[in-house]
Amino acid sequence: MDELRPQDPSRIGAYALLARLGAGGMGQVFLGRSPGGRLVAVKVIRDEISDHPEALARFRREVATVRTVRGNCTAQLVDASLDTPPYWLATEYVAGPTLRQAVEAAGPLPPGSAVRLLAALAEGLVAVHAHGVTHRDLKPQNVILAPQGPQLIDFGIARGLDQTVLTREGMASGTPGFAAPEVVRFNEAGPAADVFALGATLAYTVTGRPPYGTGDPAVVSYRAVHEDIDLAGVESSLAALIRDCVAKDPADRPDPATVIARCAVDSALAMDPHYRALALEGADRAVPAGVLAATALLPGDPAPGQAPARSEDPPVPPDSDLGPTPYDRAGRTRRRGLRAALACAVAGAVAVTAWQLSEPDGGDTGGGGSGAASPTGGTAVSRKPTGGGTSADPPAHIVDDRVSRDRWTLSEDPAEAAQGMGSCDLSRLSMATGLPGNLQSSVGHTTGSDTASVTLRPGKAGKGERAPYYVAVGVRPPHGTDRATGRPTGAVSEGIGFTSKPVDIFSGGPPDGTLTFRYPDDFRGHFGDRTVEALPVGDDRGDWTVVLYHVEGGPTEYTSVACNGFHA
Incomplete structure (x- = not known):
């Protein structure tokens, strides 16, 4: 995105032009603003080819095509002028990199x-x-x-x-x-x-x-x-x-x-953690001061060129190893109201939520975004963190030996609930030292299915040697679990639920660092010396809670560091 040049028009049709988005063989594309404040991409055919019959026919065909194709995966036509020069069309502005x-x-x-x-x-x-x-x-x-x-x-x-x-x-x-x-x-x-x-x-x-x-x-x-x-x-x-x-x-x-x-x-x-980071980084790219100056500011917005001050975004210390990577910027961007719709992501009705965590000495302490919790609390009973990454081998499992107050609930807002958004009700979250920077994850569940998935990806996967950092994922049904049969009881669930085998997030997955846990296949309920199979999602309808645990030693030495969930 570049500032307008002196020879550029200040307005096309009803749209005030704010910046240059790019150029192609047909003409120049501008960022425009409608009278009501909507951002649009305005494509203007070049003067030197506007009288060329074939070029004009091609442009008219593009307008007709964009008007015809109406889908979640295409930028929608907003307006067009085909009668007299300059010929132009305006489509919805899509923020993000190519x-x-x-x-x-x-x-x-x-x-x-x-x-x-x-x-x-x-x-x-x-x-x-x-x-x-x-x-x-x-x-x-x-x-x-x-x-x-x-x-x-x-x-x-x-x-x-x-x-x-x-x-x-x-x-x-x-x-x-x-x-x-x-x-x-x-x-x-x-x-x-x-x-x-x-x-x-x-x-x-x-x-x-x-x-x-x-x-x-x-x-x-x-x-x-x-x-x-x-x-x-x-x-x-x-x-x-x-x-x-x-x-x-x-x-x-x-x-x-x-x-x-x-x-x-x-x-x-x-x-997807990698895709989300790239997309949100592009949406948050720098905007020229001239564009900011030309755009009406809302109450509380920073002045042109001034960075927004947000209490939930503490500054990264100068000696922090957190650089301006796409993952760091994406974490800050998500809390600016960018809610990820799922229309183009997968076929079918899918509820998806996400979290993101950063180092405890600076940066994020919890994710916002699409259905994400803002972790300001943790389990009611938890062991004090013993330090950074664990050097000993992890236990085969962690034991459901405590009451958890980490609880995810579906949003009461109908629009948010329709997209599977919700939040966690937490007490006090325990942040283990050595938590990997920008640990990202998503939780997915297809409406009506018996399964769910949890994907983890540390933002610094594969970048240098790190001490092992073992995590286990806990998936808790809406209701309690009978320790003998694994079936739901009538009571509200209080334990940590069904858990995955602890793995090192730095070496437990493929080269790109992504770890995927599939529920119920990769989960079991461990109660002392008794182990039960995980309950299919369809057997207990309601709000399911998903918690990420840092495993610091034996099967009872673990601490919750993030909470999320989904509705079934």
Whole structure:
């Protein structure tokens, strides 16, 4: 985002222009503000091509396409002017970096995050194709990582499914390296061409490299037609799916719905720790002072250029090892009212909540955001932390030997409750020293199912040697558990519930540091010398509480450090 230049207009139609968002072959894109204060992206066709019949036809087609495609994964059309110059269209402004910007800044996405992104983008294509439209130029630059899920943008060369051949001889649509072989060779682009571009886009996402190399556009296009895609170092199952998407013959490619099924996601992309950090970092990027000055400030907002003062965000000490990473900034950003919607993340009704913690000597002490608790308390009975990471091997399990006051409840606000949001009622949270910086997690549950999942990822995973830090996850049903049968009782639950095996978050998972616990498969109830199977979620409807425990020694030496939950 750049400040306006002297030659830029101050207003287009009813919209005051605030900043430059970017430029393309068709024209300039501005950040605009409607009379009612809504932020929009205003795309203005360049003066020198406004009289060119083909260019104007292409622009009119983009407006028609954006008006037609109405889905959760596409920026919606707000307004347009096609009668007299300057020609322009305004769409809703989507805050967040492009996929290309995110990969350039933070490197390739870990496999788990990439699979969730692949499924979400495929879901976007399902919506686009359902309206009889092919995108024709899907690539990392045309995907915005918005907090609620990825958004497809730039339908400038999109066509209806019955218009597969461009009218101008010898001009192929798409971008070299992402355009399918049939587009390069015959200027023919149907839904399968979008799937090819989807596979190429994901190859870039997990490698950080152009899928068919660099060089002259004709050479890159030749490789896309005749050579293999670059998937060196990609996990085998994900590489196989990408290769199927970029098959040379369109008939050999899966359709977007099949791609979604093969991804088999079980949690929302919007709550994926890595994705969320990238998206919120992009949404929180610096805004030029001129833009701030041009935007009306709400009561209590900081003056232009002044950082907001928030009591819940204590400053990071100068000697802290917490740098301005995407994870650090994302934790601060989430409390600014960014609620992650789940429309584009996974198919089906899913309730997802998240927490994030930072070092006890500075930064966050608890997460806000979508359904997250703000941990200001902990268990009623807890052992005093014994120090940092535990060097001894962890116990096989932790014992349900205490009363817990960590309790998650669904929000009373109907809109928040509809998205599965809630909060924890806590007494005093015990923060164990040595808590890893920006430990992030999400809790997911599909409405009506018997299962749930908990995902953990330390923000500094894989960055230097750390002493072991053992955690166990406790999942507590709404009602108490019969210690003999494991079935629910009529009383309100008071113990720690069913727990996972303690693991070291720095070495207990895959290379990207992500740990996934699946309930009920990975959980048991441990009562002294008796162990019972975990209760399926569907057997006890209500508010379930999920607590993260720092395991500091034996099976009774553990301390709660975060609380979350979901409603079943």
